Amino acid sequence: MFLTDQITGTLVNCYATCKREAWLYSRGIHADQEDDNIAMGRALSQLQNSEMKFPYSHLHFDKIEKQRGHYLITEYKKTLKNPEAAKAQLLFYLYILKNGLKLKECHGKIISSKTTLYIEGSLENLQKMEILLGEITAFINTQKPPSLVLTPWCKACGYRSYCF
Numbered sequence: 001m002f003l004t005d006q007i008t009g010t011l012v013n014c015y016a017t018c019k020r021e022a023w024l025y026s027r028g029i030h031a032d033q034e035d036d037n038i039a040m041g042r043a044l045s046q047l048q049n050s051e052m053k054f055p056y057s058h059l060h061f062d063k064i065e066k067q068r069g070h071y072l073i074t075e076y077k078k079t080l081k082n083p084e085a086a087k088a089q090l091l092f093y094l095y096i097l098k099n100g101l102k103l104k105e106c107h108g109k110i111i112s113s114k115t116t117l118y119i120e121g122s123l124e125n126l127q128k129m130e131i132l133l134g135e136i137t138a139f140i141n142t143q144k145p146p147s148l149v150l151t152p153w154c155k156a157c158g159y160r161s162y163c164f
């Protein structure tokens, strides 16, 4: 049985992008490693300075810093294929930090090229994340993957070979 504690930021991102992808990912089915987008992401992540990684639990954002009265989590992304999914992933990190480290207030920022997105770690957003985590847990525990529904991301998806 899949438990809420097993949810990772990547799974939240997948779920917000395509439920079928999330279900495949949760089963340890990996995206096509030869896919150009996957290969590029892997290469960039290897190039990143490992000292910038924040070593808490299984969280993989790039930077945490103390600002006036709150913490700010920053994540750098090569591309923003789905901004809403990236925001959901970072909100998940804020949720874990808030509950795990009991940080009073924390917010998030995603930087991708010239785009910067801000995510508020407000009570309302954190409550939404709690609901989403329950939804993801129930979904991942279903025995079969959902049927294929075309998404704007299918063309560049590393799971294409499982769908087409």
Ligand code: SF4
Pocket: 017, 018, 019, 020, 021, 148, 149, 150, 151, 153, 154, 155, 157, 158, 159, 160, 162, 163
């Ligand atoms: S190819 Fe499309 S339907 Fe299949 S997992 Fe990727 S995004 Fe989802």
